Amino acid sequence: MNRSFIIAIVIAVLAVGWLATGVFRDEIAQAIEQPSGDGAAEAQAAGEGDAGDDRAERATAALTAPAEDREIMRVQTEVFEARPHAMEIGVRGRTESVRTVDLRAEAEGKVVKLYKAKGETVKAGDPIARLSTEDREARRLEALALIEQREIEYNAAVKLAAKGYKSETSVATARALLDAARAAQKRVAVEIEQLTIRAPFDGVIAVRPIQLGAFLRIGDPVATIVDRDPILIVGNISEREVGLVEVGAPATARLVDGATVQGTVRFISPTADASTRTFRIEVEADNAERRIRDGVTAEIQLAAGEAPAHRLTPAILTLNDQGDVGVRTVDRERRVRFRPVEIIADDADGVWVAGLPQTAEIITVGQEYVREGQTVEVARAAGSQDQRP
Known part of the structure; x- marks a missing residue:
């Protein structure tokens, strides 16, 4: 269950209980302030007997009397130990x-073939589209022929230089022309390779804006x-x-x-x-x-x-007069103490709270009917030992 939802429910329940307690006190106080009449007639008109009046008077006295004169109330407590809790x-x-990559054309040409459609899975190296060769094949053949010519010229220059008929400068020039021819052939080969646009890694084609027959320029989006x-x-x-x-x-x-x-x-x-x-x-x-x-x-x-935390049932939580969420504990002198807590997590067994000492004796029954500093009579839950700090 969503943590925020559970916390909201807990706070709402506590708020209703807090308000209801205040209404109850006001009603009792108003009943005590009303002047009494001739006993039996007045009690019959109000619908209350002598036993009801006595209970109201005892409840009002317990709530409004000075601390030293209040009736000692009986509460049930349980000792809780903090445990390591995985914080989240x-x-x-x-x-x-x-990874997301926008493929773009690295060469100019018309789209002559589409290998993959939008939404299809591709492996690294799979072709996606191919552009027209245009005159690149002719230029490749031309470059190969020029390389052959330059090799002949270079070899002849080397032989003539060895016999003294060519200078070292002529040999260097022939060598430069041969290297230039080879470079031109490589440029054409790269252009032809770039006509096939391939996937750079395994993935899915999310977008493919090009269509068959479209003319692409360098930098135009492909997929x-x-x-x-x-x-x-x-x-x-x-x-x-x-x-x-x-x-x-x-x-x-x-x-x-x-x-x-x-x-x-x-x-x-x-x-x-x-x-x-x-x-x-x-x-x-x-x-x-x-x-x-x-x-x-x-x-x-x-x-x-x-971090150390206590696992509690939401029913134990209460509110103080300022509306803070917390629990009521009992110290060694059997006095009630309110301790604010922070709900840090929840699970199927309750809520995890922070803000309490390592060992805390918490009031589990009667926490709504006692006040800060009030002395109480403690009845510990079965199996709970006296480990109060």
Whole structure:
């Protein structure tokens, strides 16, 4: 169950009980202030007997009398020990592809073949589209022929230089012309290779705006490839909590469809967002079957170490006169003490709270009918030992 929902229910129940207690005290006080008449006639008109008047008087006396004159009330307590609790930080985020690349044309030409459509899966190196060769094949053959000519010229120059008929400068010139011819041939080969546009990695074609017959110039978009394995769950963590999380820490993400994903923290931004003062955090999770899509809303739970906490049932919680959530405890002198708590987590067995000492004797029955500093008679729950601080 959502933690915020449970906390809201607990606070609402406590608030109603708190208000009801105040109404009860006011009604009793008003009943005591009313002047009494001739006994039997007045009691019959009010619908109350002598026994009811006595109970009202005792209740009012217990609530309004000075501390030293109040009737000692009996409460039930139980001793609770703090236990290590794995702390978690909740962050709202979304899924995100680990890689997204926009493929663009590296050569000019008309689209003559499309190998893959939008939404199809591709492997690294798979062809996506091919552009027309135009005159590049002719230029390739021309470059090969020129290389052959330059090699003949160079070899002849070397032989003549060896016999003294050519200078070293002539040999160097022939060598430069041969290298230039080879470079021209490589440029043409690269252009021809670039006519086939290939996937740079395994992924899915998310966008493919080109159509058969379209003419592309260098830099025109061809397709967008996304890689969703692994998948990232990203969010922003506050500056107060960023120091509690480390790279490599385990994390759990609950997706909007109810699916739960386990992962690890792979990145925490070293700088805060200038507008929100929050830090980007990335959780990496396995998505080999690619069921998790990009952009899905997720609730991220980040492990933030351990801290001592008490597990309580929500019924034990109460409110003080200022509306603070807490529990009422009993000290060694059997005096009531209110201790505010912070609800840090919830599970099927109750809520985890922080703010109490290691050992706390908490009032489990009667906490709504006692006040701060009031002396009470304690009846401990079965199995509870006297370990009061």
